[in-house]
Amino acid sequence: MESDTIVALSTPPGEGGIGIVRMSGSNSLNIALKCFVPAKSKRKNAPSLTPRKLTYGHLVDEKGSIIDEVLLCYMPAPNTYTREDIVEINTHSGVLLVKTIIKLLLKNGARLAEPGEFTKRAFLNGRIDLIQAESILSVIRARSEKALKAAQKSLTGHFSEEIKNILLELQEILAEIEAGLEFYQDDLQDEVANEEVLLEKVRKLVSKIEQIQKKGDKGRIFQDGLKTVIAGRPNVGKSSLYNFLLGEERAIVTEIPGTTRDLLIEYVKIKGIPLKIIDTAGIHKKGEIDPIEKIGITYSKKAIKEADLIIFILDASLGITDEDIWIYNNLIAENADAVLFLANKVDLGRKINREVFKEKFKTDFYIEISVKTGEGLNKLEDEVERLAFSGEAIEEESIIVLQLRQQELITKAKKHLQNAMQAMERGIPLDIVSIDLQLAVDTFHEMLGENIGGDLLDNIFSKFCIGK
Ligand code: GDP
Numbered sequence: 001m002e003s004d005t006i007v008a009l010s011t012p013p014g015e016g017g018i019g020i021v022r023m024s025g026s027n028s029l030n031i032a033l034k035c036f037v038p039a040k041s042k043r044k045n046a047p048s049l050t051p052r053k054l055t056y057g058h059l060v061d062e063k064g065s066i067i068d069e070v071l072l073c074y075m076p077a078p079n080t081y082t083r084e085d086i087v088e089i090n091t092h093s094g095v096l097l098v099k100t101i102i103k104l105l106l107k108n109g110a111r112l113a114e115p116g117e118f119t120k121r122a123f124l125n126g127r128i129d130l131i132q133a134e135s136i137l138s139v140i141r142a143r144s145e146k147a148l149k150a151a152q153k154s155l156t157g158h159f160s161e162e163i164k165n166i167l168l169e170l171q172e173i174l175a176e177i178e179a180g181l182e183f184y185q186d187d188l189q190d191e192v193a194n195e196e197v198l199l200e201k202v203r204k205l206v207s208k209i210e211q212i213q214k215k216g217d218k219g220r221i222f223q224d225g226l227k228t229v230i231a232g233r234p235n236v237g238k239s240s241l242y243n244f245l246l247g248e249e250r251a252i253v254t255e256i257p258g259t260t261r262d263l264l265i266e267y268v269k270i271k272g273i274p275l276k277i278i279d280t281a282g283i284h285k286k287g288e289i290d291p292i293e294k295i296g297i298t299y300s301k302k303a304i305k306e307a308d309l310i311i312f313i314l315d316a317s318l319g320i321t322d323e324d325i326w327i328y329n330n331l332i333a334e335n336a337d338a339v340l341f342l343a344n345k346v347d348l349g350r351k352i353n354r355e356v357f358k359e360k361f362k363t364d365f366y367i368e369i370s371v372k373t374g375e376g377l378n379k380l381e382d383e384v385e386r387l388a389f390s391g392e393a394i395e396e397e398s399i400i401v402l403q404l405r406q407q408e409l410i411t412k413a414k415k416h417l418q419n420a421m422q423a424m425e426r427g428i429p430l431d432i433v434s435i436d437l438q439l440a441v442d443t444f445h446e447m448l449g450e451n452i453g454g455d456l457l458d459n460i461f462s463k464f465c466i467g468k
Contacts, residue, residue, distance in 0.1 A: 003025050003026060003084060003121070004025055004027075004111050005023055005024065005025025005026065005027040005028050005031060005109065005110045005111065006023065006024055006025055006110065006111055006112070006113035006114075006117055006118070006121075007021065007022070007023045007102055007105045007106065007110035007111070007112060007113060008021070008022060008102070008112065008113035008117075008118070008466050008467035009021055009022075009098050009102065009466070009467050010022040010088075010118075010467035010468070011093065011467070013095060013098065014093065014095060015093060015094055015095070016093035017092075017093065018090050018091070018092070018093055019090075019091050019092065019093030019094075019097075019098050020088050020089065020090055020091075021088070021089045021091060021098065021101055021102060021105070022086065022087070022088050022089075022118065022467065023086065023087045023088075023089075023105060023110055024080075024081070024082040024084045024085070024086050024113075024118055024121060025084050025085065025110070026077075026084065026085055027085075027109055027110070028074070028084070028085045028086060028087040028110075029049075029074050029076075029085055029087060030109070031087075031105055031108045031109050031110050032072060032074065032087040032089070032105075034108045034109075035059050035060055035061070035067075035104050035105070035108060036055075036057055036058070036059055036060075036070070036072055036089075037057050037058050037059075037060055038055050038056070038057040039056045039057045039058070049072065049074045051074055051075060051076050052073065052074075052075055053073070054071040054072070054073050054090070055071065055072050055073070055074075056069075056070075056071055057069075057070065057071075057072060058070065059089070059091070059101060059104065061104060062107075067097075067100055067101060067104065068091045068092055068097060068101065069092070070089050070090055070091050071089075071090040072087065072088070072089050072090070073087070073088045073089075073090075074086075074087050075087070075088070078125075081118060081119075081122055081127075082118050082121040082122050082125060082127070083121070083122065083125035083126070083127045084121060084125065089101065112466075113466060113467065114461070114462075114466070115461060115462050115463075115464050115465055115466050115468070116460075116461030116462065116463065116464025116465070116468050117461065118467070118468060119133050119136055119461065119464055119468055120133070120457065120461045123449060123457075128155075128157075129157070129160050129448045129449050129450075130447065130448055130449025130452065130460070131154060131159055131160045131163065131406065131447060131448060131449070132154065132155055132156075132157055132160055133449070133460075133461075134403040134405065134406065134460065135151050135152075135154035135155040135159070135401070135403075136155060136464075136468070137403060137463060137464060138150075138151035138154065138223060138401040138403065139151040139152060139155055140468070141223070142223065142401075143222070143223060143224070143225060143267060143274045144222045144223075144269065144272060144273070144274045145272065146222040146272065146394070146396070146399055147219065147222035147223040147274075147399075147401050149396060149399075150219055150222065150223075150396070150399040150400055150401045151223075151401045154400065154401060159400055160448060162212070163444055163447055163448060164448070166205060166208060166209070166444060167441060167444045167445070167448075169201065169205060170205065170437060170440060170441050170444070171441060173198055173201050173202065173437060174434055174437050174438065174441070176194075176198060177198065177430045177431070177433070177434050177437070178434070180194050180198075180430065195424060195430065198424065198430070199421065199424045199425065202417055202420055202421050202424065202437070203421060205417055206414060206417050206418060206421060209410060209413060209414045209417065210414070212400060212410060213407075213410060213411075213414070214398075215398055215399055215400040216400050216401075216402040216406075216407060216410070218389060218394065218398060218399045218400075219399045219400045219401040219402060220401075220402070221273060221274075221308070221388055221389075222273070222274065222399060222401070223401045224274075224276065225267055225273075225274035225275055225276030226273060226274070226275050226276065226308045226309050226384075226388050227276050227278060227303075227306060227307045227308045227309070228275045228276060228277045228278065228307060228308065228309040228310075228311065229277075229278050229303050229304050229307045229309075229310050229311070230242055230277065230311045230313065231304065231310055231311065231312050231313070231327065231331065231332060232312055232313035232314065232324070232327070233321070233323045233324055233327055235315070236313040236314060236315045236344055236345075237313055237315070237344040237345060237371050238313055240344075240371040240372070241311070241313065241342070241344070241371050242266075242277065244371050244377065245268045245270070245275070245277065246266060246268055265277065265278055270381050270384045270385065271381055271382075271384070271385045273384065273385060273388050275309070275384070278303045278307070301331060304331055304332060304335060305334065305335055307335060307338055308338055308388070309338055309340060309384065309387060309388070310332055310335060310338050310339045310340070311340050311342060312328065312332055312339050312340065312341050312342065313342045313344050314341065314342070314343050314344065314352065314366075315343075315344060315345050316343035316344060316345050316346045316348075316349065316350050316351060316352050316368060317345045317346070317347075317348035317349040317350070317351060318345075318351060319351035319352055319353070320352060320353075320356060320357065320360060325360055328360070328361060336362070338387075340367070340380075340383060340384070340387060341357075341361065341363070341365065341366035341367070342366065342367050342368075342369050342376075342380065343366050343367070343368045343369070344369050344370065344371055345370060345371075345372070346368045346369065346370045346375060346376070347370040347372055347373045347375065350368065352366070367379050367380055367383060405460065406447060409443050409444075409446055409447045410447070412443050413440045413443040413444055413447075416436045416437070416439040416440035416443060417436070417437070417440050419436040420433050420434075420436035420437050420440070423436065
């Protein structure tokens with residue numbers, strides 16, 4: 001397979017024990033041998049290396065000066081990540097050192113890889129389909145063990161198989177329509193019977209797709225985290241709860257997206273479910289005494305609207321206040337299904353009346369807790385789990401991690417099939433129905449990366465980092 005040879009650092013940049021510089025392409029070995037001297041031979045252009053075995057030696061520049069002590073591994077095509085010849089050089093990891101090594105390889109004929117180009121080659125050379133390629137992103141970015149397992153499963157082609165099976169069934173339906181169009185021309189009764197059978201088949205496919213979507217919804221929670229907002233008026237214990245949830249081992253990552261506003265996002269885990277807690281512009285600051293109007297601005301309305309879970313805290317020792325009701329009605333009620341009410345500070349007293357509660361908040365379900373003593377916090381965790389998955393048990397088979405592109409294409413394919421279904425129900429001629437079915441077929445092909453344009457591919461792989 002002729003292709004130019006690409007090079008990139010495949011481990012994270014910076015100081016570290018080892019950095020791996022990877023080359024892929026038909027010239028990899030030649031380029032490596034121009035600057036690699038195996039330890040024993042002490043000469044350049046040493047005899048060929050044993051494939052897939054590490055060879056100890058030195059990288060040297062054109063004057064023969066040593067750049068680094070390395071281990072080199074040559075993996076000949078086609079059984080490699082890209083299906084091309086690959087050379088991996090284990091170097092020491094330092095910013096300047098790696099830069100120097102890459103420069104040396106560039107000088108000897110390699111080209112700097114674009115983001116995701118190794119994986120793109122694996123796709124273009126037919127080792128993996130596009131769903132598998134994208135699942136590599138999901139593997140790298142997994143935030144929970146369940147998401148990781150589900151992503152690994154997609155990587156092995158499990159989900160692609162599912163899509164291919166649906167495709168096959170669709171193509172059979174289309175073939176039957178085509179055959180039927182000729183066959184049943186003179187027999188109206190048979191034609192009607194045939195249409196019933198076909199309609200049932202399409203219905204079954206739609207429900208299969210709905211199952212995939214359901215699994216994808218669960219996967220999204222395990223992958224991206226349950227979007228969570230902790231809300232309530234000042235001093236009810238929001239930051240105390242936040243800190244409890246963040247407690248040492250629970251905190252996984254902190255990231256501060258520099259976009260829109262400075263929303264601080266923390267990931268915590270409750271019962272293995274990652275919660276993406278969105279700190280809405282400092283509502284967790286201690287001793288905050290904003291007037292109600294200001295709270296309206298402070299809270300990110302958008303975050304609350306989009307939240308999967310809103311933990312709304314009241315102070316049980318003070319009872320329900322006007323301020324609580326104002327916040328609930330003005331900021332939270334529009335996403336009422338996502339709300340989990342907590343009555344905090346029960347160690348100081350219980351002044352919340354269930355009847356009044358029901359009248360104000362249209363539900364009498366709340367959990368009494370004390371962040372201070374720990375009372376009720378287990379119940380809170382159980383409830384979060386129940387809310388996240390509507391009480392359903394979470395087995396491994398019930399999760400798929402889908403990239404956004406895949407989610408969108410699944411929705412699109414479902415729409416085409418639903419259109420076909422409705423058309424059939426209304427007795428629209430099958431040759432018209434088959435147009436929608438064909439569009440669904442095309443959509444599934446797009447998912448797998450068949451007949452996909454170069455720009456779209458570049459866009460997909462640009463989400464990968466350089467070296468992947
Ligand atoms: P926020 O303004 O809603 O973030 O509230 P904080 O978390 O800052 O809490 C306000 C005050 O209430 C602090 O002094 C906390 O120590 C205290 N507090 C929080 N939770 C409890 C609780 O369960 N019991 C008691 N007695 N005090 C609490």
